[in-house]
Amino acid sequence: MAVDIPNDGISLRFKYGPQTVFLFVDRAASFDAISQQLLEALRERYPRGLLKGHPSSTDTTPVPPAGDDCRVVYGQPRNPRDLEAGWKALHTDGENPTTLRLKQNSVLAFALQTADEASPEFHVEIPAFEEEEE
Template sequence: MLPGLALPTDVDDAHISVRFKYGIHTIFLFIDALAPFSSVTQDLLEVLKDRYPDGLTKSSATPDERTPVPDAANLTYGVLRVPTDPSKGWKPLKLGEDATNTPSKCGIKDNSIVAFAFAPDDEDDMDAEEGDAVFEVEWPQEDEELYEQRP
């Protein structure tokens, strides 16, 4: 090795890439899988405040309606019930008291898709059947009109 030449830091299994979804947004974050979820939440909120100062868009049908990103918030997280079928909905993660569970303990792996929602203030924002948070995620869809316009 040449003197003064630093080797790049090795990436270990404790650092994973996760796609966080809300509304029409997908936020890619590189997180420490062994850090508590409270730390992940803090990092995610920091990115959201910086990248989306005007708030998050829930639907492409109503792009002017935005969800403001608070400075501090309780977030709930969910993973797809069936990884290959988003229509089956989301299974909330059990983060533990004060979000002390780690992503690894919750089963989050590299390249996982994780929905998030701002913790509801009242039961109106809860799913009536299961008592779970409602995760607002809009998946990209093909626009068939684009195909019809081609010569």
């Protein structure tokens, strides 16, 4: 049975630490709505928090429960072809994926900003494939 996917959506990749969360969002949805969708997915998938580093690390960022005062801030790659080049803040107030000209499978970093935090940093780890030694 074929699944009918509407054409008004876009898949976005949201990165934090070693995690990548793929979300299918409405192209016209505000980033406030997208943030709520992302937070719901994070609460369900990462109840113990988001890893900040290697999966063997115990250092995590807690995902705030529903109703807590938390804002999701986004960053876009400085160089889309080299994610290790860093991230620059993306101003999403009043914007949506269409107005920001995001394409299918665009990559965005995200950070969870609490009321007492001035400007959060984007913690993103890019996987590196090392050749096996023989």
